[in-house]
Amino acid sequence: MATTYLEAIRAAQAKALQDDERVFIYGQDVGAFGGAFKATKGLAAAHPGRVMDSPISEDASIGLAIGASIEGLRPIVEMQFADFSSVAFSQIVNQAATQFYRTGVPCPMVVRLPSGGTPGGGPFHSQCMEAIYAHYPGLVVMTPATVEDAYHLLLAAVELEDPVIYCEHKFLYNHLKAERLPEKSDLPPNKARVARRGRDATVVTYSAMLHEALTAAGDLSREGWEIEVVDLRVVKPIDTETILESVSRTGRMLAVGESAPWGGVTAEVVARVAADGFRFLDAPPRRLACKDTPVPYHPNLWAAHRPNAAEIARVLREVLRF
Amino acid sequence: MVELAPSPVVQSAEIPLKPESKRENFVRAYRWMLLARTLDEKLAALYKAGGKISGGVFLGTGQEALSTALGVALRKGDVFAPLIRDLAGRLAFGEPVLDATRTYLGSRLGPMRGRDGNIHRGRIAEGQMAMISHLGAMISTTAGVLLARRMRGQTGTVGAISIGDGATSTGSTHEGLNTAAVEHLPLVAVIANNQYAYSTPTSRQFACEDLLDRAKGYGYEGHSVDGTDLEACLEVLQRAVDRAREGHGPQMVVARLLRLTGHGLHDDASYVDPKLKASPVGADCLRLAEKTLLERRWAEAKDLASWKAECVKEVDEAAAQAMRDPAPDPKLEDWSALNEPEMLDLGLATRG
Structure with missing residues (x-):
């Protein structure tokens, strides 16, 4: 029986609740209802008092989680959509991210952000926030692209003694399936994965764009090019070593991301490759991001707004022919 | 490795902690107020002398009665999230004088180790929350501490948060107050309506007749108090803290008083309405408390003088100690904002 990306997130939370009595889940509609996407389905019944509905108060939800973590608990806060974490922005970046540096008291907690576009999601239910949070010192930012990583990175996030922003991609929730969840991850959370071996060019990407990049790499292999694809898995820290290698x-x-094009993870990757890998380069390092508009509603516009396999393959051909 | 851990807590002053009578209670509170005022005067002198204190100095002048009353109503094991003008409450709740002088003077041995300054200090393990500047943020955080304790089955402690009239306008305050009420937590929210948020008068801050009306809206038990009157503050804050401790849910105390200083020492507060200053709300709570002590013969003038001398001595010693302390050394810092070394980003452009 195959497991979906969404089921992996639910299973990781079920395991965390089961294995670690410090863990609790807090967020809008996460209790008996099981969450807007059903990522907490059945967990409230299985763990009475540990999976709690919050008021529609993102700021207070993060503040409350910070306080609970101070007392030794391990909160997992579900933002109903990543977009609404902007309401909690101050608590995340000003309090959670600074607490350990200021006071020496760690602030372990996980904030789950259902991220990224889906057809019909529109400007306020489609955002990717990883670059915003990665910008702030004091946060770990995870962006799993596979079912296995959705599961193991979430478990790792709960164990880390720091605040973790866990960006789960909604487009992958039900599309992506794995035959089984491995007992252990083959990689620690600070390592990127080489998702496809190649020799002619490297695509560095993460989250849902991994699958577009793999499709592009498959298409280009029919043209005789062998593209290596690096899945960052975690964007703060970035595993620069694996990229440079x-x-x-x-x-x-070529760095590919679904986020807005000004700055961000892809710009950071290009900067590192240019600064530290200049001697390896036979062509200018390139990047590809979504268009510089809010995420549009209509499926036709949405599909054209984000990078896709054809667009990635087009830019790669330019990189290869330089 | 350098000592980066905060220094151990030293209980401040030999002020009796378990008073029985009303007189002892009043005297004890007065002496915390006096210690706070004395420390504020010292910090102001250091600031004005120049070169000693980086950044601003933010005094609690005029708010000592309210703040002290909250501090003495709390017990060890409770949680207190103070705001800018709560030096008196911090001391009464157990903050050592040395923590204040070390944080203002940037000592490496203070609880913030030079990483944060002035009023942004605390010892989280002691229940002394380290405020961030964003108003209202500490309300939900304190609620989270209380929620965690309830989840673990730990009862009998309360959490107190302090805000001013200005903070009542933020979204964080609204969300935090509401969330604490939804969870029916033993939270005491103390609002010092000191008439100005920096330079903004209350007429530009809120439109309701009395901030206490919000207690009902949020589902809090509400208490009103004259913030210049120490006796009234002691009674009302004790009642609010007791009600929270006894399980009656969150409590809101709204105190009316006047900030008798600028927002910080950089601010001459020339915008404060002279009529307010001359009115009863503009009275100095410390002077009123002294009047009460003398009128009721709870103390004599020589007692006041001797207590003041003790405060000056303690404050001077703490300031001198902080000035002798080593300053933070950039070369000894680990420059790490994470507790997990393996999650540090080694490819960042921090070395150019």
Whole structure:
């Protein structure tokens, strides 16, 4: 029986609740209702008093989680959509992210952000917030792209003694399936994964864009190009070593993300490759992001707003022919 | 490795902690107020002398009665999230004088180790929350501490948060107060309506007749108090803290008083309405408390003088100690905002 990305998130939370009595889940509609996406389905009944509905108060939900973590608990806060975490922005970046540095008291907690676009989601239910949070010192930011990572990174997030922003991609919730969940992850949370081996160019990407990049790599292999694809898994910290090691073999690099094009993870990757991997490069490092508008509602516009496999393949051909 | 851990807590002053009578209670509170005022005067002198204190100095002048009353109503094991003008309450709740002088003077040995300054200090393990500047943020955080304790089956402690009239306008305050009420937590929210948020008068801050009306709206038991009257503050704050401790849910105390200082020492507060200053709300709670002590013969002038001398001595010693302390050394810092070393980002452009 295959497990979906969404089921993996639910299973990781069920395991965390089961294994660690400090864990509790807090968020809008996460209790008996099981969450807007059913990521907490059945958990309230299985763990009475530990899966709690919050008022529609994102700021207070994060503040409350900070207080609970001070007392030794391990809160997992579900934001109903990543977009609404902007209401909690101050608590996340000003309090949770600074607490350990200021006071020496760690602030372990997980904030789950159902992220990214789906057809019909529109400007306020489609945002990718990873670059915003990665910008602030004091946060770990995870962006799982696979069912296995959705499961193991969430478990790792609960164990870390720091605040973790866990960006789960809604487009992958039910699309993505794995035959089974491995007992252990093959990688620690600070390592990127080489998702496809290649020799001619490296695509560095994360979250839902991994699958577009893998499709593009498959298409280009029919043209005789072998594209290496690096899945960052976690965007703060970025595993620069794995990126540079790949670029040292391929000599060409394209960074792909679904987020807005000004700055962000892809810009950070290009900057690192340019600064620290210049000697490996046979072509300028490139990046590809979504268009510089809010995420549009209509499926036609939405599909054209984000990078896709065809667009990635087009830019890669330019990189390869430089 | 350098000592980056905060220094141990030293209980401040030999002020009796378990008073029985009303007189002892009043005297004890007065002496915390006096210690706070004396420390504020010292910090102001250091600021004005220049070169000693980086950044601002934010005094609690005029708010000592209210703040002290909250501090003495709390017990060890409770949680207190103070705001800018709560030096008196912090001391009464157990903050060492040395924590204040070390944080203002940037000592490496203070609880914030030079990483944060002035009023942004605390010892979380002691229930002394370290405020951030964003108004209302500490309300939900304190609620979270209380919720966690309830989840673990720990009862009998309360949490107190302090805000001013200005903070009542933020979204954080609304969300935090409401969330604490939804969870029926033993939270005491103390609102010092000191008439100005920096320079903004209450007429530009809220439109309701009395902030206490909000207690009903949020589902709090409400208490009103004259913030210049120590006796009234002691009675009302004790009642509010007791009600919360006894399980009657969140309590809101609204105190009316006047900030008798600028927002910080950089601010001459020339905008404060002279009529307010001359009115009863503009009275100095410390002077009123002294009047009460003398009128009721609870103390003599020589007692007041001797207590003041003790405060000056303690404050001077704490300031001198903080000035002798080592300053933070950039070379000894680990420059890490994470507790997990393996999650540090080693590829960042921090070395150019």
